[in-house]
Amino acid sequence: MIADRAKPFVLPLVLVAAAEIAARASHLQSDTLAAPSEIAVALAASAVDGSLLVATRDTLLSAFAGLLIGAAIGLGAGLALGLVDILDRALEVTIEAIRPIPSVALLPIALIALGFGYRMEIAIVAFACVWPVLIFTRAAVRDVEPRLSEVARALRLTPWAKATKIVVPAALPRIFVAFRLAAGIALIVAVTVEIAVNPLGLGAAIMTAQQSLRPALMLALLVWIGLVGFALNAALVLAQRRLFGRFAPVEEPR
Amino acid sequence: MTAAVVVWRLISLAVAVAFVGLWQVVANAKLVSPVFLPGPDRAWAALVRGFAGGELWAKLVGTLQHMALGWLLASVVGIALGALIGSSRAMRAYVAPTLEFLRPLPASAVIPVAIALFGLTEAMALCVIAFGSIWPLLLATIHGFAAVEPRLYEVARALGLSRAAVIFKIALPSASPDIVAGMRLSLTVALILSVVCEMLAGLDGLGHWVLLSARAFRSADLFAGVILLGAIGYLTAQGMTAAERYVLKWRGQGH
Missing domain, CATH: 1.20.5 (Single alpha-helices involved in coiled-coils or other helix-helix interfaces)
Structure with a gap:
């Protein structure tokens, strides 16, 4: 009988061991695959020579900068739309026309307008991050307990005071969920932009490793990108529990 | 109304x-310099010209094809695997954590690996699109199967239903809201990955079209392509909403 806590680790360990044995037994010499031990060595080597850290820094820098800009725009617009009904109804068609544009479709526009580098990547990440934050914030603001609005009226709060003292605190747990989802999207979009065109960060590094036929390094970078994504998500889930405890919405709205 | x-x-x-x-x-x-920003009149003219010459049609069909094939493959495999994993407690304990670990991995990061395996081909695009869009669907299906009301299984046992009957008569209908929601997310991912694969591999499609237009500084053509991509995103989402309402109609009654 295997203890419950060990169960999640059985499958990955078996797969890694099987891959290692298969690679050793077949004396693997390939441009596309590598043994797990070689991948580990390549990961360690690229961590030691610093290239991994530089690439990670570039990717995270673009992702976070885009996330902050996009989330700020989404938060402001979401608050405005949630609080002012007229604005929400008047802008409905405009928003529904722009929102379905896939973020990567803007890549060529950003490319000719901003050129290669951080700026175009940040712009695309920001565009992608606006929507989840905007939609969640708008919904959260609308669902604020109506009695709190009555309190605001009874206290004769100004609209600004009502927004900052009542609406935002009440809606904050759900807004944070949106921020967490947007952070995941930011990393995905940043890596995607780097893989597609931008010679920067982890995405470009993994493309270069593929083109120079270094499968161990390529797969090592894939593993590393997975780890970064997992760590980012885990950290934000933890932060959500710490900050909001039982007020944190568990369910992810769709 | x-x-x-x-x-x-x-x-x-x-x-x-x-x-x-x-x-x-x-x-x-x-x-703003017309090199970056054509007016809507020029973008519209490019759209009309592209369709009249048949070129944009071909690109539009190409993108729709990539998206639909990858999405359908992901749907079939995702629902089947999800049903298999979700309907067994042991499978859930052993496999689900690994899947949860893999979920935050940006799907585009497997593109280089797929290129190394398949070259710059349609097969590569199909694999990447299917791989990327399977996650939301797979996890939603597992969740849907895991959340089936246990008493329904007791009913099935009392009625002596076969395993296939349990899946098709009880588990699938019960999990269908989760599955449909997963399919909606998958569709969005499929469109994004189609565009990226077309850009990278030069496959016939709107992704390739917009990138080429940008490289040649034909901004009107570029905007025409982006508008079309937005239209695809909008129409597929609307279609999904309609399908969702149709498939889940029975749930509205008496639940």
Whole structure:
């Protein structure tokens, strides 16, 4: 009988061991695959020579900068739309026309307008991050307990005071969920932009490793990108529990 | 639909038209260089010209094909695997954590690996699109199967239903809201990955079209492509909503 806590680790360990044995037994010499031990060595080597850290820094820098800009725009617009009904109804068609544009479709526009580098990547990440934050914030603001609005009226709060003292605190747990989802999207979009065109960060590094036929390094970078994504998500889930405890919405709205 | 809704819809439409007008004014006054920002008139002309010459049609069909094939493959495999994993407690304990670990992995990061395996081919695009769009669907299906009301299984046992009957008569209908929601997310991912694969591998499609237009500084063609991609995103999402309402109609009654 295997203890419950060990169960999640059985499958990955078996797969890694099987891959290692298969690679050793077949004396693997390939441009596309590598043994797990070689991948580990390549990961360690690229961590030691610093290239991994530089690439990670570039990717995270673009992702976070885009996330902050996009989330700020989404938060402001979401608050405005949630609080002012007229604005929400008047802008409905405009928003529904722009929102379905896939973020990567803007890549060529950003490319000719901003050129290669951080700026175009940040712009695309920001565009992608606006929507989840905007939609969640708008919904959260609308669902604020109506009695709190009555309190605001009874206290004769100004609209600004009502927004900052009542609406935002009440809606904050759900807004944070949106921020967490947007952070995941930011990393995905940043890596995607780097893989597609931008010679920067982890995405470009993994493309270069593929083109120079270094499968161990390529797969090592894939593993590393997975780890970064997992760590980012885990950290934000933890932060959500710490900050909001039982007020944190568990369910992810769709 | 009440009169108020229609009026607001019209006002909202007028606001959108006003924004397009503003875009035209900005473009006409050359506040932004026409190299980056063509007016809506030029973008529209490029759209009409592209369709008249048949070129844009081919690209549009190419992208729709990539997206649909990858999405269908992901749907079939995702629902089957999800049903298999979700309906067994042991499978869930052993496999689900690994899947949860893999979920945050940006799907585009497997593109280099797929290129190394398949080259710059349609097969590569199909694999990447299917791999990327399977996650939301797979996890939603597992969740849907895991969350089936246990008493329904007791009913099935009392009735002596076979395993296949349990899956098709009880588990699948019960999990269908989760599955449909997963399919909606998958569709969005499939469109994004189609565009990326077309850009990278030079496959026939709108992704390749917009990138080439950008490289040649034909901004009107570029905007025509982006508008079409937005239209695809909008229409597929609307289609999914309609399908969702149709498939889940029975749930509205008596639940």
